[in-house]
Amino acid sequence: MGAHGPAKGLSRWLFTTNHKDIGSMYLWFSFAMFLLGGSFAMIIRAELFQPGLQIVEPEFFNQMTTMHGLVMVFGAIMPAFVGLANWMIPLMIGAPDMALPRMNNWSFWILPPAFALLASTLFMEGGGPNFGWTFYAPLSTTYAPPSVTYFIFGVHIMGLSSIMGAINIIATIVNMRAPGMTYMKMPLFVWTWLITAFLLVAVMPVLAGAVTMMLMDIHFGTSFFSAAGGGDPVLFQHVFWFFGHPEVYIIILPGFGVVSQIIPTFSRKPLFGYDSMVYATASIAFLSFIVWAHHMYTVGMPIAGELFFMYATMLIAVPTAAKVFNWITTMFKGSLTFETPMLFSIAFVFLFTVGGFSGLMLAIAPADFQYHDTYFVVAHFHYTMVAGAIFSMSAAVYYWLPKWTGKMYNETMGKTHFWVSFVGFNLTFFPQHFVGLAGMPRRIPDYNLMFADFNMMSSIGAFIYGASQLLFLFNVVRTITHGEKIDDPKVWDGAHGLEWTVPTPAPYHTFTTPPEVKESEAHG
Ligand code: CU1
Secondary structure, eight states, rough: OGOHHHHOHHHHHHOOHHHHHHHHHHHHHHHHHHHHHHHHHHHHHHHHTSSSSOSOOHHHHHHOOOHHIIIIIIIIIHHHHHHHHHHHHHHHOOOOOOSSSHHHHHHTHHHHHHHHHHHHHGGTTTOOSSTTTOOOOOOOOHHHOTTTHHHHHHHHHHHHHHHHHHHHHHHHHHHHOOOOOOGSSSSSHHHHHHHHHHHHHHHHHHHHHHHHHHHHHHHHHOOOTOOTOOHHHHHHHHHHHHHHHHHHHHHHHHHHHHHHHHHHHHTTTOOHHHHHHHHEEEEEEEHHGGGGGGGGGTTTTTTHHHHHHHHHHHHEEEEEEEHHHHHHHTTSOOOOOOHHHHHHHHHHHHHHHHHHHHHHHHHHHHHHHHHHHBHHHHHHHHHHIIIIIIHHHHHHHHHHHHHSSEEOOOOOOHHHHHHHHHHHHHHHHHHHHHHEEEEEEEEOOOOOOOGGGHHHHHHHHHHHHHHHHHHHHHHHHHHHHHEEEEEETTTTGGGGGGGOOOSSSTTTSSOOTTTTGGGSEEEO
């Protein structure tokens, strides 16, 4: 460093303040966590391949469902989108880097120790967290293994990382836009991330509060969540879901932004309804704060509470439907082509809508008494988390990988990855609707014989989906090492010989390049 020139080797990555380096590290880290959380899912599906104990003990099975959720939500999906934000937001708004580059380094580098700590709990006495990713008290306070304290510390660190990342994104977007880049000219990926960052700043401290209260109950004699000491176990659920529901939008909104970038490119039309997309995203974010108790219909709330949370939840369908309408209308009469990023984006729109519909079913309070804690819930949220967040993330990697590396990925392999994962995903999760409606509870290592066929399908689907991700990894690595060089690496569409043309006169909301920004760095 310094007088000796740029840092090399490990120190380059340890001390980097470069948004692209940090973005790459986030992406690789999140992919590693995706494989780790995925291997937990493989253990779960192997155990559930047929009824009767076969692979793991019930106690370990509980640790697997817990760790799968925690690692996927906090280790895979969230850092993946922060990685995308690091790479793309400065490029899209014409900023030289993130606003707070040293904090950016710190946001990333506290994550690997947090997850190393979390993963190491599996080897501790009594095993790792076994209370589900929602860690409801008093199960997580009174009956938890000793490793719960390390789990709490891990959650604190990853929360800190998310808050610092969010502050950085807000500071960057608010302060560092190139002249001429007004808010309503920002690419939608930037908009969705700005709104996501506000959600993060608002609710990550709530999560930190929940785990801190747990810590106090476990070690310092308080009874926040213990009825015996005057506390209330239901309080935990209120606090957790006040964080947890906005959290699901933290996970999905950047995905909305990604498909809003990709669909116009491969439809060769500007995005339909840009303004309404921004307002819909903001409405969804606002509503996400007032629907949390739809996770708690069965705790015995007053009927007025049940109805409020039911209607508020259903209201979210309105802005969400507006977004789906806009994506479809963007494609309508466009000259569509179906490269890998577009395939993942179209599948996103279709499958996320399936998850939206099952969400509406779950929102109906009296019906939810039947669905609660069944596999129907598992099917529902995997349609939003996997087909929503993971599919849009895959789309984003294929879409921007040529820009990041200057090299083209293998399209045939990309399309194969798409179709295999599309079939594998649906085979895994669609049958779970049926077993859930028939009454199969979630988070159990065994089940009634009547659920056997659908579970076997589900497990086969999961193995197919898991294997398809190795093809994804291979394609990305092969692109970096052996990919075909692109003439103009900064313009993705050039890689396909496609021209992204803005119709003249350009509507004011298409990305007009401000004079200070090089043409090659605009448009994301
Ligand atoms: Cu929710």
